[in-house]
Amino acid sequence: MAPGRVCSDLSLVPWAAALLLVLIVERALALPEVCTQCPGSVQNLSEVALYCKRTPQLMLHARCCLNQKGIILGLDLQNCSLKDPGPNFPQAHTAVIMILPQDVNCPGGINAWNNVTFYINNQTCQGQRNLCNSTGDPEMCPENGSCAPDGPGLMQCICADGFHGYKCMRQGSFSLLVFFGILGSTTLSISILLWGTQRRKAKAS
Known part of the structure; x- marks a missing residue:
């Protein structure tokens, strides 16, 4: 075998490995159903697309902007004839930005977002508010637990070690x-x- 042929074969190895790695990552990344409930993909000039392209680690798939773990950070359902968000909508509770049809309200309501902009055919919900910071109620989570956001307009109490139950008020293990x-x-x-x-x-x- 000629030396030149050996070199060309060896140069293909990194490309083949990279292609295999991409295929493995694509298969491991199970696309949430909410990303494909409307046909098509995110438009290039969409605010979701622009948000996704600003961070190299984020990826556009169908109607979603995902991080490397497959968590939804952006959802674009504009130009989609939805009257109801559907049962898969809670999959996007981690979204930082959403573009929704005019008839579909921002999850959690207007007060759950820092900025809600209404357009002729759609609306943009941007920046989830942290309910733990916005509430002045100290009884929301007692001293045995710490408040953590759990989606638009929602929160949960994370119990300290040795506590469980409603608002972490029960001591001992479950x-x-x-x-x-x-x-x-x-x-x-x-x-x-x-x-x-x-x-x-x-x-x-």
């Missing part, structure tokens, strides 16, 4: 044994009751 014991005995009791009732009806008929 007992799975007690929970499943009560659940199992209740289910068994109801099953026996229903079986007895059906058996009596069968005998009577």
